[in-house]
Amino acid sequence: MSLISSTIKNIVRSRKLNVFLIFFILAFFILILARLxxxxxxxxxxxxxxxxxxxxxxxxxxxxxxxxxxxxxxxxxxxxxxxxxxxxxxxxxxxxxxxxxxxxxxxxxxxxxxxxxxxxxxxxxxxxxxxxxxxxxINAVKKVPVIPNLKINYSPGYNVLNSIVTNPDSVKIIGPKSLISNITNLETNVLKRENVNKPFNARLALKLDSLDSQILVKTKSVSVDILVEKFTEGTLTLPVEIINVPKNVKVNYFPKTVNLSYYTSLENYNKITVDDFDVICDFKEHNNKSTYLTPKLIKSPKTIKTARLHEQKIEYIISE
The missing domain is CATH 2.170.120 (RNA Polymerase Alpha Subunit; Chain A, domain 2)
Structure with a gap:
């Protein structure tokens, strides 16, 4: 009986202590709120x-x-x-x-x-x-172009046509004039890709480790978009014009046309015509020891990647 009575007393004391602690915490919290x-x-x-x-x-x-x-x-x-x-x-x-x-x-x-x-x-x-x-x-400020350092191998029949876009394409360098005057561009870190056959984007850090510590470059990286396209080869027959012929000289030459192969994207293939090209031979380059002139492609559209003339000699005869 005494054990039960003792247990009840302990519980009552514990509850009183808990109630006291709760009221103490509340009072302290109210005091803090009042002070704040x-x-x-x-x-x-x-x-x-x-x-x-x-x-x-x-x-x-x-x-x-x-x-x-x-x-x-x-x-x-x-x-x-x-x-x-x-x-x-x-x-x-x-x-x-x-x-x-x-x-x-x-x-x-x-x-x-x-x-x-x-x-x-x-x-x-x-x-x-x-x-x-x-x-x-006061430092000097100079804007220099960014050169993306790319080592990309494309899948057969794929390439890019002036379609590597760097953003930003140039950055500001800041520092003593004597240190930045000889800096003409900044390269990115190397990007390597193999068998590429679709467009992709990459973020490339600029190579800044070799710069003097007094030179500040706020832009640390650039975005590079590589717009890969399907490519094909086309051929055209182009007229040849001889230029710089004296008025009192008549020149007969053969052949009067040459064949040209070009490499372009499928998108641009049907847009390319003979009028986009000019092939000439310069009469000033002739000499008495030779009977031929060398044809040169002096005009071509920006929509082709490469172009090649099949004929490398144009034979000619001078008649006064």
């Missing part, structure tokens, strides 16, 4: 982050600049400033002006940009200092 809901005035240090810096400018001391904000707001807002170092953005292009050999940000010019970064429940009382000075170095 109240407004406080305090000063906090903000790291300055410069935005919209012109490409040719390098700010040498931007990491050392801070602004001290004295603000009034509730405890909920203050909490986020205790968990991480806050930062404030300054628009370099629109809010910073040149002052002698330095560049200066002033509170009078930049206040609206600062104030817009805070919520309506934050009252900014003071900002110190009211002026920030930046030391700036």
């Amino acid at each position: 809901s109240a407004s406080y005035t305090n000063t906090v240090k903000f790291k300055v982050v410069l935005k919209n810096i012109p490409d040719e400018m390098v700010v040498l001391n931007d990491s050392t600049n801070v602004l001290n904000f004295t603000m009034n707001t509730d405890g909920f807002e203050w909490l986020k400033y205790y968990f991480k170092t806050p930062s404030i953005d300054i628009d370099f292009k629109n809010e910073v002006r040149k002052s002698d050999s330095l560049y200066a940000w002033s509170l009078s010019r930049g206040y609206s940009g600062i104030n817009d970064q805070f919520g309506k429940n934050i009252e900014i009382k003071t900002i110190n200092p009211d002026t920030l000075l930046f030391k700036v170095d």
